[in-house]
Amino acid sequence: MRPALVLMLALSVLASAAVRADVRPGDVVTTADAEKVKDLLSPGMYWCVQHGFPLRIVEAKSIPLDAPVHAG
Secondary structure, three states, X not given: OOHHXXXXXXXXXXXXXXXXXXXXXXXXXXXXXHHHHHHHOOHHHHHHHHOOOOEEOOXXXXXXXXXXXXXX
16 A cells, blocks of 8 residues: 555544544644544554654545456
């Protein structure tokens, strides 16, 4: 998967669970408040936030995927 797609998927998961985590679209999760979304992130994403990677919370939306290509 492309890194941008992985990031978008992670952010959409955060946005869809915004009520549980006390975050809303438009919020930015930083090192200072990483603990409040810890249970929603993979260990790797949580590490990134703890080490300075800000997560911008966005509205959940569909991400259209291309049709699979079958060899044969």
